[in-house]
Amino acid sequence: MPNDRNFKYKAFISYSHKDRIWSEWLHKKLENYHLPKALRKKRIEEGKDVGRLRPIFRDREELPAHENMTAKILEAVRSAEYLIVVCSPNSVASAMVNEEIREFRKLNGNTNILCLITEGEPGVFNSHSNLTLTEAEAIPENACFPAALFETAEFHKDLPTAASNPLAADARAEGDGKRNAYLKIAAGMLGVNLGELVRRDFVKRQRQISMALAVSVGISAAMGWLAWTAIKEGRRAEQQQMEAEEFADYFADILVDELPKTGREDLIQGVVDRLLSYYDGLDIKSADALYRKGLAFTRIAHILDSYDQYQDYRRIQQQAIDIAEKLVSKHPKNTDYLFLKAQSNGSMALAITWKGEPEQAVRYSQIEKEILHRLLEIDPKNQDWLRTLGVSYTVSGLAHLQNSENIKAAESDYRKALEIRLAASKLPDAHNWALNHLGAAYVNMSVVHSVKGPISKMVSYAKQSRDTFESNSEHDPNSVNAHFVTARSERNLGHAERFAGDLAAALEMYEASAKHLEDLLMERPNNSLWKHTLNLVVIAYAETLITDGRYEAAARLIDKYSASIASFYTGTDVKNYHIAAYYHANYLKALFAYDRGDANSAIRMLDDILANLDQDRSANILKAARISNVYSSAYLTYGQILAEQGQTASANTIWREAIEIFDQNLGAKRMDIKANVAQIFLMLEEYEKAQQIIDTLERDGYREVAYVRAVDREIRSGGISAPLGWRSPVSVVGK
Incomplete structure (x- = not known):
């Protein structure tokens, strides 16, 4: 493959819309992947980049025919260094996936194509190479490799003369497993041996743990056995210690990425307790291992917070802060350790803000901001640091907003967040996050002006938010998240228009927001965030209809969604905003x-x-604006x-x-x-x-x-x- 091309994307993920969940998982894993420190150092010494696998383009919807492929998607295929194909019977039947493969092979030949097997039979892999097009289209139903991988110039003049023989990672339980599969893809993109990323014996243990996870009940036993074998008295050799640390990191990944999907809070709590006990038993000596422990504790704390286990969350998050402080005190110029300290303090700030402790939240947030400003003096265009700094100002703005004497401070912090996100959105390599965060910053400014006025600014910022999110939707038209935040911005603009006295404009925005959310829920009917947001839109819509004298239409709307609204109020994880929605409907x-x-x-x-x-x-519930x-x-x-x-x-x-x-x-x-x-x-x-x-x-x-x-x-x-x-x-x- 020519090495003088400048690629806009590290990879393009091609998939059938029926495999969207797999593509979302792989996209998140790859873009958040960090090479181990030793391998990063080796790459830097060799004059290579640090091995970040981003940005990755993910076409989220399948278009029906080649004629309807947008120029933007075609350009994205051509602009990607690698093509990753999510392989399943669904992709075999997908005209879109096959067309994307052909487009990539026309320009790049058979190089830099990676396959992720998620379902189907890979055994027919080599049998396609000499098939005619008609035969290829008749591949058995259980095949997982799209025919376009094996087509040659005999049938498409712009294709290579020989068939493709891509690297394939098998994410199925009987294959490599999910974790090893994505590591295999990462290794292929980085040009490193898979053995350098995952030791053979550790791969075997991962498979054993995956099996234990599948049946849930084996988790604690597996961890106890591995802890005994890795840390038993008299067996603390360096190799065993490293494996024990890697196991802990791996299981932290499982806890964060996989266990929440079970919805089993009891299971999650059990694994958290066992994992923390396992970490306590490790004799961690190296700074890098301590750093990974700090990262893991921050992620574990996030899980605890999501299940409203605030005291446990705070204890674990404080340990993460202490670890980061210890690392920075010994290595004050290490940017990874500084960033961990910033993130751990920022996470604490956000959690305690929602718990009604705004003064302490501001203090934690201030530590985070000071560190991030120092980091950005080193690299002003680092998008991870910019994004986190924008979030930090948003959190401190939210904390200030909870205090009646600090409305000016809230506006100041929100305005700084807006400035940071505006600057980030103009960087030549800005990701979609920059536009999403910019839209969120406009929402925050709109909220400030819903308190302090003038309403004209509330409307103006709400419109800028809606326009920004719509622009992002147009940039990534098949992104469900882009459509969701657009729906929320339309709801926010509806509120602003209502405050300004424009009933027609408010009703138009609420109707557009509801339509967006209903369309999204057709795809994922169990998404609780979307369902709750739709409930809020419906309530605002109905209230505006009442103001317009249309009581019967409003009553029909509330009746239609009454059960959904009530289900959140009677659920196991009831938040203030669920209470507000329930009583607002009543x-x-x-x-x-x-x-x-x-x-x-x-x-x-x-x-x-x-x-x-x-x-x-007595629980300060009136601090929630909707309840007030x-x-x-x-x-x-x-x-x-x-x-x-x-x-x-x-x-x-x-x-x-x-x-x-x-x-x-x-x-x-x-x-x-x-x-x-x-x-x-x-x-x-x-x-x-x-x-x-x-x-x-x-x-x-x-x-x-x-x-x-x-x-x-x-x-x-x-x-x-x-x-x-x-x-x-x-x-x-x-x-």
Whole structure:
């Protein structure tokens, strides 16, 4: 293969859309692969790169015919140094996979083609070489190698005269196994012997452990046996110690990448405990082994955090921080150790931010930022460091946002995150992450302006977020993640348009977001994140329909998704945002009941919402903006219904209770919550306090339609004065 070409991609992964899960797994594994330190050093001494396997292009959807292949995908095939084919009966039947193989072979011949066998029979491998095209198309159903691998110039003039004989890695349990298969692919791309990456006896142990993992119950026994054989008194030779350390690293990979798929929290906890005990038994002496332990502890802590085991998470994450500190104290210029210290502190900052400890989170985040700034002085274009620094500023911004006195600090950090991501997105070799993170930064700035105003900036940043994510979707049109974040940005823009008073634009965005998410769930109906996000979109959509007077349409929408919304609230891992969604939907159901003339049912439902939310007030649950919005809306509406039923004293009691809760640190709350508080003051005829909030909201451009109607009625009745520049609603639609 010519060596003077500049490749845009390290590899192109070709696969059938039915094998998408395999392609996603391989893509993640290869792009995150790091050569062992000794091999990296050897490559650098030989004048080679450090052996990073990125970027890798993954065409995620199969197009039906050659004529419909986009120029972008064709160019990606031509611009890749390697072609990796996910081989299965699905790829054999795929016209798209075969066409991508032909395109690569026309330019590169038979070199640099790697195969990952996931299903089917590889035994027919050598029998294709002399097949005619017709015979090749009649390959048995269980074959896994696409015919285009073996076609010659006899049938396609631009193809090589001889058939391909690619390196094949067998990911099946009876073959190399998943881990060894991807290592084999990595070895082929890096031009190193597989034996240098994985020792023969360690490969055998990996297969044994994979079998144990498949039946789950053998995990602890396998680890105990290996620990005994590797660390038994009197057998601490260097070779055995290295194997023990590699085993620990390998099992940490299994824990992070494979066990969560089982959904067995008890199994995961058991393996975590055994693995930590195993690490405690290791006599780790080398800095590199200690570094790998620190990485493993950070990953283990992430698993614990995802299962809401906060105390265990914090203990393990602190150990990772201590390991990193020890390494950096002895090797202060080692960038890997510095980056580990940054990452471990950053992970701690994020976790404790969500646990309501913003001051400590800011301190951990500050350590991370200081280290990353030092690293970027060494290599200003290092994308891993840039990405992490952007995340660090985002986390500290989130922590500041939880404190009413720190809204300016939150905006400052979010703005720095935006600047970093803008710069990263303009680098010539920027990955898709840069655009994704840039879009997320615009979302964060939009959130800041939902609190401090002006709403015009909230809308502007929300549009920039939507446009950025859409641009990324166009760059990678078949990326499910690109479509998901686009859907979320459309939802965020819907909120912004609602705050600005544009019902039509808000409804359009919610509808687009819901359509994106419904399409995604057709592909993966069990994706809980997508399902929950769709629930949130549906709730916002229905609430906007109510504002537009379309109660029946809103009720049908909530009824359709009611079971899905409730399933998250009654699940085993209930978060604040699940609670918010559940009670928000119930709040809308109370509005539907009242619209039907059933005031008693509406009152019972609102009373239930407030009673249940009251139980969680001691846990600072009101720090979640969505819950605060539901809570304040429920108080406002509950009092209004009681007042309309002639229960004025009870209504006033309800409203005053709400004021005690929400009039504290009001400046740090979202504008929709401020608007609810203003309306409650109006109901209580405390016009001066209401006027102050209303004047501020008007100055900031908050024009949510239901709020504007309520304020306009008070202005017309003479209760308050019209704020400067006040515009009455053009028409009053609905209730």
